[in-house]
Amino acid sequence: MKEALQDVAPDIAAPSVSLRVHPWRSALYEELHNRPSPIIDGNCQVCHFTVLLNGNRDAMHAHIVDLCRRFSVPAPAPESSCLYQDFGGFELRWERHTEFANFTFIFHEAEPFSPEALSFVPRDWLAAMPGELVVAVNMAVLDHTPDEKLLYRWFEGQRISGAYVADEKAQVWTAFKLHSDGFGRIVTCHSGLTAYQAGRLVQRLFELETYRLMSLLALPIARQMGGELSRIEENLATLNQSISDIDSGKDERVLLSELSQLAAEVERNRSDTNFRFSAAVAYHDLVRDRLRQLKESPMEGMQSLREFLERRLTPGIKTCNSVRDRLEDLSRRINRTTSLLRTRVDLSIQEQNQHLLSSMNRRSRLQLRLQQTVEGLSVVAIGYYVLALLEIAFNGLKAGGLTLNSELAKGIALPLVLGAVYWGVHSVRQHITRSSDEGGQKPD
Incomplete structure (x- = not known):
C-alpha cells in the first residue's frame, strides 16, 4: 500500500x-x-442502499467494475474507496467504508417514489450485489413545499416526524419506517438552499439513516446475550458461596475448573461482541453529530427528528453499553474470585508442605535412632570378628613355642578392640555427616 x-x-x-x-x-x-456532497438542482428522486461487506471488498469492487463496463464509463482503481459517475439515465455515488458500502442513485426529474426510477439500473446487476442489505431508502427532493395530502399519500398514512433544517431554509419529513415497497422514505424541500447546500443536506440525511441502523446492529446481540450473562452471574454467585464451604483440595480443584470455564465463556463473548458494541457507540456518535449539523427547528404539530431519535435510538444504545459493561464487570469479578481461590489453594499447599516436612523430620529422627542402634551392633559385630582374628593369631604364637595364655590375652584385648572399633565407626559417621552438611550448604 x-x-x-x-x-x-x-x-x-x-x-x-x-x-x-x-x-x-x-x-x-x-x-x-473524499466523498464530496452531490449537486442537487431542482426536483429529483434519490435511492440509497447500504450493504454490509462481510469481507467481500474485492467482490464489491468487481461488481462496480462490471456496472462501469456495461455503460462504458471509467472504472475505479482497486484501491479506490469511492466513485462518482454519470451513467446517463442516473448518477451513481459509490462509497466503500471499512464495514459497509453505500450506493446512491440520483434520478433527475423523476416523480417522487416512482418505481420506474430504478428501471435505469440493470435488474440482474442489482440482484447480484454482494453483501447483505441493511439500508434501502428513497428520498424525494423537491423545490416546493408539499401539502398534507401528498405527505399522507407518500408515507401511506404512517405517523411522520418533521422539522425545519439548515437554519429554516429547508424542510424534512420521514416516518423512520419501511413502506409497502420495502424502502424507507424521506421527503425534503430545499427551496431556500443552493444546489451545493441541497446536496449536503441530502448527504447528511442519508448518513443519518445509515448510521442509526448500523448502530442498532448491536441491539439484537445485546438482547440475546442478556439471558446468557444472567446465567453466568448466577453461576459465579454460587461459586463464591461455595468457596467458604471448601473442605479439601479436591473441592478447590473442582471450583478452579468451573471458574476457568466461566472465564473462558466471558472472554469468548467479549471477543465476539467487542467490535460490534464499540462500533455501535461510534455510529451513535455520528448520528448525534449529523443531527447537530442539520440545525433543526421545530415544525408545528410534528415531532422533530432529534426528539424521535433521542427517545427511540438512545435506549437501544444504552442497552448495548449496559451489556458491554456487564461483560467487563463479570471479567473483573471472575478474576477476583480466581485470585481468592488461588490464595486458598496456595495456603492449602503450604499446609501440606508443613505436614510433609514434619513427617520427614519424624522419619529423620527414627533413622537417627536406627542408625545409632545399628552403630552399636556394628561395633559388637566388628569387635567379635577382630577378637576372632586375634584368637587365631594368639593360637599361632602359642603353637610357635611362645608361652601365652590365649584366653587371658583375648580378655585383655576385648576392651581395647571394642574401644578402637567404636572410635573408628564414630569417626567415619561424623566425617560423612560433615560432608553431607557442607554439600547442602554449598551455593548453587
Whole structure:
C-alpha cells in the first residue's frame, strides 16, 4: 500500500526547495476531499442502499467494475474507496467504508417514489450485489413545499416526524419506517438552499439513516446475550458461596475448573461482541453529530427528528453499553474470585508442605535412632570378628613355642578392640555427616 501511495505523491516543484516528500503526503491531502456532497438542482428522486461487506471488498469492487463496463464509463482503481459517475439515465455515488458500502442513485426529474426510477439500473446487476442489505431508502427532493395530502399519500398514512433544517431554509419529513415497497422514505424541500447546500443536506440525511441502523446492529446481540450473562452471574454467585464451604483440595480443584470455564465463556463473548458494541457507540456518535449539523427547528404539530431519535435510538444504545459493561464487570469479578481461590489453594499447599516436612523430620529422627542402634551392633559385630582374628593369631604364637595364655590375652584385648572399633565407626559417621552438611550448604 505504501508503495502504491508513493507512486502518486508529487515532488516539490519550487527550484529553491529540495525536500524529501513523504509517500503518503498526496493521499493525506486527498483524504479531506473524499466523498464530496452531490449537486442537487431542482426536483429529483434519490435511492440509497447500504450493504454490509462481510469481507467481500474485492467482490464489491468487481461488481462496480462490471456496472462501469456495461455503460462504458471509467472504472475505479482497486484501491479506490469511492466513485462518482454519470451513467446517463442516473448518477451513481459509490462509497466503500471499512464495514459497509453505500450506493446512491440520483434520478433527475423523476416523480417522487416512482418505481420506474430504478428501471435505469440493470435488474440482474442489482440482484447480484454482494453483501447483505441493511439500508434501502428513497428520498424525494423537491423545490416546493408539499401539502398534507401528498405527505399522507407518500408515507401511506404512517405517523411522520418533521422539522425545519439548515437554519429554516429547508424542510424534512420521514416516518423512520419501511413502506409497502420495502424502502424507507424521506421527503425534503430545499427551496431556500443552493444546489451545493441541497446536496449536503441530502448527504447528511442519508448518513443519518445509515448510521442509526448500523448502530442498532448491536441491539439484537445485546438482547440475546442478556439471558446468557444472567446465567453466568448466577453461576459465579454460587461459586463464591461455595468457596467458604471448601473442605479439601479436591473441592478447590473442582471450583478452579468451573471458574476457568466461566472465564473462558466471558472472554469468548467479549471477543465476539467487542467490535460490534464499540462500533455501535461510534455510529451513535455520528448520528448525534449529523443531527447537530442539520440545525433543526421545530415544525408545528410534528415531532422533530432529534426528539424521535433521542427517545427511540438512545435506549437501544444504552442497552448495548449496559451489556458491554456487564461483560467487563463479570471479567473483573471472575478474576477476583480466581485470585481468592488461588490464595486458598496456595495456603492449602503450604499446609501440606508443613505436614510433609514434619513427617520427614519424624522419619529423620527414627533413622537417627536406627542408625545409632545399628552403630552399636556394628561395633559388637566388628569387635567379635577382630577378637576372632586375634584368637587365631594368639593360637599361632602359642603353637610357635611362645608361652601365652590365649584366653587371658583375648580378655585383655576385648576392651581395647571394642574401644578402637567404636572410635573408628564414630569417626567415619561424623566425617560423612560433615560432608553431607557442607554439600547442602554449598551455593548453587
